[in-house]
Amino acid sequence: GENVEQHPSTLSVQEGDSAVIKCTYSDSASNYFPWYKQELGKRPQLIIDIRSNVGEKKDQRIAVTLNKTAKHFSLHITETQPEDSAVYFCAAGIPTFGRGTSLIVHP
Amino acid sequence: GAVVSQHPSRVICKSGTSVKIECRSLDFQATTMFWYRQFPKQSLMLMATSNEGSKATYEQGVEKDKFLINHASLTLSTLTVTSAHPEDSSFYICSALTGTAQNTEAFFGQGTRLTVV
Numbered sequence: 001g002e003n004v005e006q007h008p009s010t011l012s013v014q015e016g017d018s019a020v021i022k023c024t025y026s027d028s029a030s031n032y033f034p035w036y037k038q039e040l041g042k043r044p045q046l047i048i049d050i051r052s053n054v055g056e057k058k059d060q061r062i063a064v065t066l067n068k069t070a071k072h073f074s075l076h077i078t079e080t081q082p083e084d085s086a087v088y089f090c091a092a093g094i095p096t097f098g099r100g101t102s103l104i105v106h107p
Numbered sequence: 108g109a110v111v112s113q114h115p116s117r118v119i120c121k122s123g124t125s126v127k128i129e130c131r132s133l134d135f136q137a138t139t140m141f142w143y144r145q146f147p148k149q150s151l152m153l154m155a156t157s158n159e160g161s162k163a164t165y166e167q168g169v170e171k172d173k174f175l176i177n178h179a180s181l182t183l184s185t186l187t188v189t190s191a192h193p194e195d196s197s198f199y200i201c202s203a204l205t206g207t208a209q210n211t212e213a214f215f216g217q218g219t220r221l222t223v224v
Contacts, residue, residue, distance in 0.1 A: 032211065043200060043215040044151070089150060095141045095202065095213065099150045 002027040006090050006098025014106050019080050021101045024072040025092035033066060033073045036089045038100075044089060048075070080105045109135045109205045113216025120191055120223055128186045128219045130201035136181035137203035141213070142174075145198040157184040191223040 003026040013019050025033075031052035036044035050057045050064045050073065057064050061080075066073040077084055085105045090098040110133040120126050130140055138159045143151040155176050156164040163176035175187040184203075188195055200218040204211055 034213070041198075041218070041220070043217050045215075046212065049212070095143075095153050095156070097151050097153075102148070 002030060002092050002096040004090060004092045004096050004098040006101060008101060009099060010102045010104070012104045012106065013080055015080060015082060017080055019075075019077045019084070019103055019105075021075045021088055021090070021103075022072060023074070023090035023092070023098050024070075025096075026071065027092065028068075028071065030093040032093055033064070034091050035064060035075050036091065036097075038087045038089065040086075047088075077103075082107050109133075109203070109212075109214045111137075111201065111203050111214045111216045113201055113219055115219060116217055117220045118222070120221070122192055122223055123190055125187055125189045126191055126221060128188075128199055128201075128221075130184045130186070130203070130216050132182045132203045132205070132214075135203075135205045137184075137205065138181060140178060140184040140201055140203045142176060142184075142186050143200045143202070145200060145218075147198075151200065154186075159184075188221065191221070193223045196221055196223045 006023045034049035035047050037047045038044040048059050048062050048064050050066050061078045063076040082105050087100045087102050089100045112131045114129045140157040142154045144154050145151050153166050154169045157176050157178040159178045165171045178184040198218050201216040202213045206212050
């Protein structure tokens with residue numbers, strides 16, 4: 001089955017800085033890569049996704065890049081704000097998730 | 108987006124009793140639903156895949172006789188934790204797929220915080 005590795009497990013940044021979270025996957029047949037944001041005790045919310053036919057997708061301060069050859073994809077958050085603080089999960093296909101990254105944005 | 112409703116949001120039960128958790132897709136039909144378990148500060152671990160009208164597929168290490176899954180309709184899947192023990196205390200969350208094979212998205216229920224005392 002699919003195996004997803006996510007790094008880093010914790011990321012601490014100052015407000016306004018950029019944050020990058022990286023994931024690798026094992027199944028070359030995977031073609032859908034969503035990213036979820038989960039606040040404490042709440043359900044994961046889809047924030048952005050990318051499919052294998054594109055290499056990059058952007059939505060305001062959030063962007064995702066995909067390298068199918070290397071089987072890795074990344075989440076980029078620019079101009080981080082304290083409300084971006086949460087746990088972020090990547091997934092390859094559905095339903096395999098990475099271990100999660102706890103993002104802390106310091107005011 | 109699509110709505111998935113999970114009930115109850117919190118439940119406290121005595122050791123040895125059973126607890127049923129419901130997962131409903133409110134505005135779409137879901138032939139496939141997933142059940143996850145999440146421990147504090149950890150990722151969502153897939154427990155089983157629930158398929159409407161057929162037996163659930165369990166992940167390795169998940170006891171199918173302990174975690175009973177029923178997906179009797181296109182909008183409802185249930186997870187029953189049988190003979191619950193304190194180590195079963197966790198956050199359980201379901202998700203349902205919607206869309207086509209080329210454009211599939213998963214939506215999550217609110218999650219159920221189970222505490223076994």
